[in-house]
């Protein structure tokens with residue numbers, strides 16, 4: 013059983029690759045949360061996996077909120093008992109800070125324990141502030157090629173239920189995760205800087221690709237409704253680049269996994 017979140021497709025690709033390798037099934041966290049699906053039963057010996065992007069050097073808040081509400085039973089008739097093998101894979105543009113520590117704590121607060129985790133560097137998606145830019149197409153492809161090698165190796169370790177941690181932590185990790193991240197979480201739902209320009213062709217792609225269903229079309233133009241997670245999917249998927257985030261995104265280009 014794999015629970016995943018993805019805005020721009022990187023983590024979806026990683027989740028699908030792991031699911032194929034483990035012959036496992038996938039649940040999209042925002043959909044399950046929307047429908048109030050928090051109760052699950054793991055078969056005897058079944059792995060419990062989570063896949064998500066790193067947001068501001070920690071797991072996205074919506075992922076942590078989901079974990080908090082999850083109610084997992086082990087085996088068809090048992091309400092407790094054997095702890096399952098639990099792992100996470102997170103995707104990041106560069107590094108993850110103390111994402112492992114934060115997720116481990118969330119898992120332990122449920123009385124579970126984390127068996128394995130690894131990070132996968134994938135193309136950058138965050139360009140909502142000055143100084144943040146996308147990877148060149150060559151760099152993006154290089155990251156994906158390396159990710160495929162890393163996934164192959166780590167899927168074998170998950171099959172064997174190895175205990176391991178392979179995270180790219182980066183510099184000033186404590187500061188980024190415990191001082192910068194709370195500020196990001198406070199502002200992440202604020203979508204008031206998103207706008208659409210006259211280039212909009214009213215296609216509705218932004219509505220369709222928002223994982224939180226935070227956008228509607230009003231007179232053919234997107235309207236944001238204030239429960240954003242800042243995944244930037246709406247910006248990246250617009251076929252005519254008509255969405256901007258204030259002035260921060262001007263001229264920075266677009267990316268989503270599989271975009272040609």
Ligand SMILES: Cc1cc2nc3c(=O)[nH]c(=O)nc-3n(C[C@H](O)[C@H](O)[C@H](O)COP(=O)(O)O)c2cc1C
Pocket residue numbers: 017018019020021022023024064065066067068069070103104105106107108134135136137138241242243244269
């Ligand atoms: C709001 C936001 C915050 C991000 N923060 C980080 C970060 O702290 N460290 C990092 O290396 N990448 C960061 N990234 C980049 C993403 O983690 C990375 O591109 C990821 O693969 C995107 O996954 P997705 O395509 O499944 O949404 C951030 C991206 C977004 C949109």
Ligand code: SF4
Pocket residue numbers: 208211212213214215216217218219232233234249250251252253254255
């Ligand atoms: S995806 Fe772009 S063009 Fe399509 S409705 Fe949204 S803003 Fe307009």
Ligand code: SF4
Pocket residue numbers: 019203221222223224225226227236239240241242243244245246247
């Ligand atoms: S409004 Fe845009 S940035 Fe916010 S959650 Fe939806 S797609 Fe992501």
